[in-house]
Amino acid sequence: MVFIMHAFVIARLKIIFWLLLFSSTVHAQTFEVASAQISKIGNGYVLNAEIKYPLTPRVLEAIVNGVPIIFEQEFELVKSTYLLGNYWQWNETLWSADIRHELRYHALSQQYVLQAIDTNSQRNFPTLSVALQALGQIKDLTLPPEYLEDTENLTLQLRSGIDLYALPTPMRPGALISSKWQLTSPWVDAQWD
């Protein structure tokens, strides 16, 4: 009897443990690079990628309340040199780029305004999901040809996240320590066609 009780308690503890483990991962659902492909067009290479931006309620609340959010898309072209077979390699970042978009809600027009910081080009969307979808679509991004003469051992990795330091001052400390704002996706290697 005692033994059975004991086993029961252990089983319950195990369940709680697994629940705790998964709840943390479920909660921290980050952005995700769904696909990334490099295609050769003529002499050059272009990147097509799709990034998913599942926003947490905290971020959504901020957007709805008119807080502009800066999304970052980072690209790195890494040259790997194998020194000891596959055991040890030397990675050299040849090129890196950072594309930034500002997303904000325009109350008067009830539009979500997506603005590329670098090019200052602006697109408007009536719904947030459409805006995020548009943000996540990277189409025919031209890669710098000077580094792409030899694609051997060359990797393009990309990731995306929110620039927390661009948030208004009062929000920043909270956002920096809150998991609800830590949405940066892991680095993903683009695939060569």
Added chain:
Amino acid sequence: MGLDLIKHLRTGVTPYVLLGISLLALAYLLSAATQDSSRLNDLFLLIFGLGIAILALLIGILGRSLFRLYRDFKTNKEGARLTLRLVSLFALLILVSTTIVYSFSIHFLHRGINSWFDVKVEQALNDSLELSRTAFGIRMRTLLRQTRMMTGLLSELPSSDLNHNIRELTQLSGAIELSLWTMGGQLITTSFENPDLIIPSRPNEAIFHQLEQQEDYIGLDPDHDNLQLRAAVRLPIKKANQEERFLQVIFPVNAQLSSLGKTVQTAYTDYKELSYLRKPLITVFTLTLSLIVLLTLLASIWFAIWISRRIVEPLQELAAGTQAVASGNYNTKLRSASGHDEIGFLVRSFNQMTQRLTQARHATQNSHRQLEQQTNYLSAVLSSLSSGVITIDNERQLRTANLASSKILHVNLQQRLESVIDKLGENHPHVRPLTQLIEHHLTHGDDWHQQVELQHKKGLQSLMCRGTLLPNNAGWVIVFDDVTTLLQAQRNAAWGEVAKRLAHEIKNPLTPIQLSADRLQHKYLPLLPEDQTHTLTKLTGTIISQVEAMKEMVNDFSDYARNPGLQLQPQAIGQLIKEVLALYQSNPNHQFTLLNSTEDITLNLDSTRIRQVLHNLFKNAIEASEEAQLAVDIILSYHTLDLDGHQYLEITLSDHGPGIPDDMVNTLFEPYATNKTKGTGLGLAIVKKIIEEHHGQVWAENTEPSGACIIIRLPLEDAIP
């Protein structure tokens, strides 16, 4: 040196100053970081973390300080109580004041931030936004209608005329841009009001989606700083198999409306954002304020502990110093307090006090030493005096007595100090006359001067006493001298004078008397009848014999009075005694015994006169025994004697006669001090004279059970080895 520096940094004022400066810096950084336009914005978390770290450090330091304080209190260390009380007071004060300031600050912070927002303002903004939308809505409906008309027009036209017509339509409608798209998203044709532009604004997916739902689209389109109106309407399909198309028209908004709309939009967004940021703003401010308040609080308490210790430290030293002084250590000197406050004054006063105390003690010790020296000096003087000196207090107790007094009275007075004078008389009967005399004069209370006779074994002792009242009525000092010898000498001198006169006055007529009597007998004897011759012979014989006796007596007197120089020669005393004894051994009734005759002692003496001494003594002893009709049994002994570091020859002569009557013991050696029927009464007086001429002593004692003992003591300084 490095260690010294670290120690100094740890113990001095430096850590507090450093802490104060770092706290101020931290407060400045925190306040700067919470401001919107500061560069330190991004470092807020870092600075906040630093603040937390300093807070933890402070908690540690404060905990340590409090623990030490508690430990000191538990072990009852000096000053711990006062320190604790001061710290408690300070801490209470700090806590109360800080709490009040903190709660008011928080209150004002909340109220201040919340006061930026107002329901009415919010409603007004919402309404103005709504109003703007309505205003734009009217224009939008007009434009939508206009666009529909354009699509109706365009749908009638053949494909070849589209470009031209669209350009015309653009000019007519006042639109910024007209573009014709297929539903697949392909641009058919476009026209711009501004000829510089060539690429049309592509409609987004949502518009496509809406058009696919057979709904026309009209909406406000923010384009950077301007507002535009975008309309998208499907073209009616006139022919079968015709591709579905739609027209997108972008209209400008008139400048005033655009500017107004923009203002409303900006104000609304700003207000909304601010309202949204209110909570985090309050949180950040509250956190910052709390951190600074906590830091200030802990630092203040720490400082309170430090300052309390600093205040209490001199007091603590003062307490320890007072205890030291109380336990007799007058040399206690406190580290001079540098402060010019009351505590510094107290410490300086304490030091002055201990200095004075030390001086006073030194003075006391000096005077004590002087007193002691004086006492020693006095006692030395007293002890070297031959007179006896005693003091008696008002309780009639003996306070002091010098050595001579003990010697004169034959009582160890040093052991009798503090005993009442009556008791002394009771315990030692022979000094009772003196104590009675003292008693008598004590009651009369005046200086006195009187002679007293004491009776003891060696005979009568005459003391000359003087009593003097001590100053301040503190008792009496009594000085007495043994005048026995002096009196005896006076008597002896008187007798000598008498003897000399007697010898001189009487001796001269004696010889003519004797010669006359002799002639009388020779001349008248033959002339007288036979029966009367006997009478004459008897009478003249009596005269002659009596004159002879008188002559002897006068000779004795002249012997006594004579004072010839001694003929000192080395002489063995045993030999001398034996020679004298030999003359007496012819009588078988006389028994003489000489003890200690094994060794002989030689000394300088006048043998003739010592012979006379021995003869006189023997004769005296024999006569005394015979007169009492007792057996003549005389024991002689002689031996050396060590007394007070001097060597003496002691000759004792004891008999078994009747002894000496008590009243005669003292005057035995004086002329005519005799109870015998025979003799001149000068025998023992001559003995004494001769012995004294030899610087010796002679006295008599009665022995038990009967008999007397004559003791002669001659100094052996000049003894011949």
